[in-house]
Amino acid sequence: MKSSTSIFSQLKSWCVLHPRKAALAGVCAAALVFTAASVLRVKERIYFNWVDMAQASTRIDNAIWLPDYRVDLQALPVAGVPDDLSGITYDYDQNRLLAITNSGPMQIVAMDKSSNVLASYPLIGFKDTEDITYMGDGLVAVVEERSHSISFLTMPATPGPINRNNAHNVTLGLNQSDTENKGLEGIAYDAVEDRLYAVKERDPRQLFAITGVRESLAGNLQLEVRDLSEWLDRSVYSTDLSAVHVDPVTGHLLLLSDESKALFELNSDGDLVSSRTFLSGLSDVKESVPQAEGVTMDTLGNLYVISEPNLFYSFSKKPVTVAQH
Template sequence: MFQKRKCCNSILIISAALVLILVCLSYWFDWDDKAYYRWMDWHASDAQKESAIWLPDYRVDVQALQIQDVDKNVSGITYDYDNDTLWIITNQPQELIELNMTFAPVRRILLENFSDTEAVAYVGNNTFVIADERDFSIVVAPINAQTKALNRKNLRFITLKQGGSDNNGLEGLAFDAKAKVIYAVQERNPLKLISVTGLVEGTQGVAVGVPAHIDINDFNLDDLSGLHFDAKTGHLLLLSDEAKLLAEVNNDGHAVSYFDLEAGFNGLHEDIPQAEGVTLDAQGNLYIISEPNLFYRFTKTSP
């Protein structure tokens, strides 16, 4: 009887050890996430994929590239489709920096009398919107070939005090050019997706709301650090640094695809350390920037 009980105890100990090892391996190698993405890819039809950005099809071709002459505090990115350039924003120093499509800076614009510049989005006609995090403001910033500096005191803006602490304010901006809607995300406490109409056009009666069709808490994001609206699909990309995740959300408010920012996913050799901004260019290439000054580009593979 004693030997039998001892044998049973040994089996239980070995079984528990095997379960623990499998849990640890799953944690370190993200087998659960990889299995989920594989399942999602298998169960989506070709029509569903073609109507989406479809993040599982992207593979990194530029990773952890240090941006030339930028040392720290890169906090947002947008694509200028009128001039085929990329723009990044930094918060110390507070600057807009234009990059060519090989990621070299071509000019810098000083941002004067801003408090904490965290995000930028191109809205067309050589005009941008800038998020000033600490005072929950969105600023409209027209730029021409001669612009060297922008003084917030001379620009149109709106302040959105939606709750949250001063350092957990606006972290991402996007623009739907067809509907003329600015989308903004509040980082945390609480997570929030905000819509603004009328600001870009400068009309009276600017409207601020929360899109009723999207529940921002449905997507398992620990924070919100970046945002992009894709005109081709009408879908939003929601970026979370802490969750190490990029989510694609359709215009019905449902997540249709995901993108993990950890090593082993989509060709990444290492985790993206602090993802702060996301955008797509005219060819559908995907860009993510990460503090302090790292650049990532992902291209879509053929089905």
């Protein structure tokens, strides 16, 4: 396979020698910008990988530290979910994973840690459900992308339908400039701080923190909403965001990008701590994760990623020993 630099050089030469064949000068310009961006993206990843290795000795003990994670299960199809697996969370009360779909039929699927389906809960009255987060005591929050809404509901004791009319719903009209498929994409709950994090996919990418959620649901309304999008501009080199997770041990955020096929760890100040790619050849996955849509961790620190259409991945921490000289 030719390198991005080689392709860029050849494309540039072709545009210069055959301007008429390109039909429009804009075609050449767009192609040059695209290939140049590809080169820069590779350079960014090399740079951040170098930063991770250079600072490993000082940061590895108080971080999730994504470079230590190795794939255990990869690209396993989830039975009974033909398409549009879009989010995942860990139910620590029942030691199970809860995944959500965003199309026919929309449902919450309970799974074990090997992707075996334990139960399904059809969703009634919901539209374009993108992510789910577990909040404890059976309570979950579900985000709907196009309407920018979050629904709070209790999981039934036995498998069965869940009706939106029985949930507590709130709409976040934040930067809702159009009805395109670029709304709220991910959600995660920090039980220690009683805080929800929500991410907007792109155009622009945004990160919001909503504090006082459970307290408000209990009747003591005291919500505080903060826009943390500056963290993304400063620390997350991705073109989009597809999911977010909060690690209860470190308080660090994990931010997932589908388009950039990467996962980022940020600390409580929004600084980049570590990252890893899901590209084959640059990581331990056999084939690049096609469309990573959800990420979560269990109480043992294991990492789970789901990808459209219905693929399941799990990773565990296997620290790399750094030789001392």
